[in-house]
Amino acid sequence: MKSDTSAKASRSVKRTVWNVARIIAVVVVLSFVAREFLFTNYIVYGKSMMPTIHDGERIIVNKFNYEINQPNRFDLIIFHANEESDYIKRVVGLPGDELYYEDDILYVNDEPISEDYLDYHREQYDGEPFTEDFTLEEVTSETVVPDGHVFVLGDNRQNSVDSRDIGFVPLEEIVGRVNMAFWPPKSVRFF
Incomplete structure (x- = not known):
């Protein structure tokens, strides 16, 4: 009788261990798939996106179908x-766009575009231009954003290495879209 109970207990332990191992394997595979193809997180280094995103903040990036x-x-x-x-930057120019800055205003295809997210910086500059005047041709030698590329700028225009310095960003180099900041907890917000 004792050996029968012992055998049942042994099978029960083996079944439990097998079930736990399967659950762990499924969680590991799903985590890998989610991180590789759906979402990932980053720590932001630098001040080029302040005050939108601060140095040291952790963000979630949506990679799902972004490349297409x-x-x-x-x-x-x-x-x-x-x-x-x-790098983390803001897309301001899409393929086929003509763009330029004049008197601290972004013009895309000769239409002024509001950039409310820059209001904080503009207030700090007390009437001085926050974004220096430039044309696409001056900074890239192109008159329009080429197919398969975007033109990006940091929100902290005075302290950003962006398309004015590195040129256009090929679409295939984009990892994904920033969805939220999650750390520190007091600064959780969605974009």
């Missing part, structure tokens, strides 16, 4: 700037 979807104007994106670094 055209980014929207004013999306916050993460992209591979070079082999060592990924």
Whole structure:
């Protein structure tokens, strides 16, 4: 009788261990798939996106289908700037756009575009231009944003390495769209 109870207990333990192992395997696979293809997180380094996103904040990036979807104007994106670094910037120019800055106003295809997210910085500059005048041709030698590329700027225009310096960002170098900041907890917000 004792050996029968012992065998049942042994089978029960083995079944429990097997079930736990399967659950752990499923969680690991789902985590890998989610991180590789759907979402990932980043820590922001630098001040180029302040005050929208601060140095040291942690953000969630939506990678789902982003490589086949055209980014929207004013999306916050993460992209591979070079082999060592990924940058976070704001899309201001889409393929086919002509753009320029004049008197601190963004013009896209000769239409003035409101950038309310820059109001904080503009107030700090007390009437001085926050974004220096430039034309697309002056900073890239192109008159329009080429197909398959976007033009990006940091929100902290005086302290940002962006398309004015590195040129257009190829769509295939975009990792994804920033969806939210989640750390520190007091600063949780969606974009």
